[in-house]
Amino acid sequence: VAESATRVAVLGAGSWGTAFAKLLCDAGCAVTVLARRPEIVAALRDRHNNDYLPGVTLPGDLAATGEPGRAIARAQVVVLAVPAQKLRSNLTEWAPLLQANTTVVSLIKGIELGTDKRMSEIVADVTALPSAQIAVVSGPNLAREVAAEQPAASVVACTDEDRAIWLRELCRTGYFRPYSNVDVVGCELGGAVKNVIALACGMAAGMGFGDNTKASLLTRGLAETARLGAAMGADPLTFAGLAGLGDLAATCMSPLSRNRGFGERLGRGETVAEATAAIRQTAEGVQSCRSVLDLARRHGVEMPITEGVVAVCRDGLRPAQMVEALMTRKMRSE
């Protein structure tokens, strides 16, 4: 790593945090990953993270630590890669360590339960940094595929366009192609709601339905996401882009997606409790669906697929009843 390399801390060593740390290394940054568990720190120093990215060899110059201060103190960029519902408590601990001019980048897709806040709003709340220093990365980026250096595109969004462009160049590699954007709200909503729609697609797949049904759910799901986004001040075009459609399509297509896989279990007849017990990682959509529906109601937006997912995940509706209800809604023009 060159002396002049940008110093980046990646906070969180799950699959996406680790894959993003690797690509930042590949792009020439000086990267330190913060992992909570000592065995993950040891594994990262040994150039792997088999718990989350089995079979991937990490760059030799990727540093790892279990001490937040060591990761954050000199970082020009701090990347957040923790579960959505843990961001506030984690960041409250880390905020005093941030430099005043640090750029904070959220990789997290979700909405906070209780407050219905987006991740960048939590960052602003907890750190008091100006929005120009807060960015998000979102796109069709299944962690294992990025770690395998398969070609992927993504979006880096920041209200400060110059900073978005700077970050875009910072994380660009031969296999990872980021685009800059100023629509933070749209990118975050796209990432959060896609987990909910992926649950619905997974349920349809688990019930044995094919690609017509999944494609219809994906399309109508993106339409309801865009309606919510428009009501919340996002640019509707964001949802037609990589952070909207792109991320949703990758998630709904991929057998690697946690949310889709969780939905499949529900579609095959498992309860939320059974499916939760069976998978190791969080299916964020099960948490966020309630918050997304809250936002929809607050902004007077109709979101029938999200409503259906909430009814299944929270109120015990059977997935078959949800699909039936969606398919028999009143006919109308598109």
Place this chain on the structure above:
Amino acid sequence: VAESATRVAVLGAGSWGTAFAKLLCDAGCAVTVLARRPEIVAALRDRHNNDYLPGVTLPGDLAATGEPGRAIARAQVVVLAVPAQKLRSNLTEWAPLLQANTTVVSLIKGIELGTDKRMSEIVADVTALPSAQIAVVSGPNLAREVAAEQPAASVVACTDEDRAIWLRELCRTGYFRPYSNVDVVGCELGGAVKNVIALACGMAAGMGFGDNTKASLLTRGLAETARLGAAMGADPLTFAGLAGLGDLAATCMSPLSRNRGFGERLGRGETVAEATAAIRQTAEGVQSCRSVLDLARRHGVEMPITEGVVAVCRDGLRPAQMVEALMTRKMRSE
């Protein structure tokens, strides 16, 4: 079938023509299918079409004939389900048999080579019917899944909105949910260009790339389709709907898609000639890609993925070079 049932002729007995004829029967229409080959007529009368829809039992009241006059003479609605590049010659033969007030519905997805015309334009050319009597159906409708009565949505488009609504109700069943639309141009372009984008997604899959790459191609492919559509007077929102995104997503996701499958063969190193020899049905995108690119150039629209597909299918570029070229284009905002 009730005496008052609407009389429909479906011209063409491939997989989608047969599946659409079945759903029209299920919706209560009096349907006659025209098949060119006598053995298909016999099979249809025996309630199956195993060449195109193996394992599907057709309705007992579905009529079949090999004589165009018998199918068309009393039909109030004529549905066209032949290969895109054969429409003009077939319809030239059938046009004298049409009643003056017949509604003609195209199920065909493609652009005519040489003229660069959409299917509804060919219908208008050959029949001299007014545009208010010409409609198209397009959406995420893999024929085998519709024939299996899996839930699917679709779009019925006609410049005459009342007719679009009438047709919508005519083909509505418990498993098939059509929406009406007046944007014929957008629906037809969505259906035609998706075959080209599906070829690109197939190539990426055949080269071993995963869902991030496919989702990125799908997203950027839809964006270039929408740019062409806007230049040609389509409603940009159509491309975010079932006839745009929906159809594209189903095609790119499905192992049943001919165009995706053809692209996979190219991605694995087969030539166009080898892949063509290996599959029985037409991969329409291989034909239409050249016409789509013509339209793009005529309207001054940039379509890099379509350009890449043309270069592979027509000029012998290797798919790996196409993906490389797409991933290394100049960075920019989305």
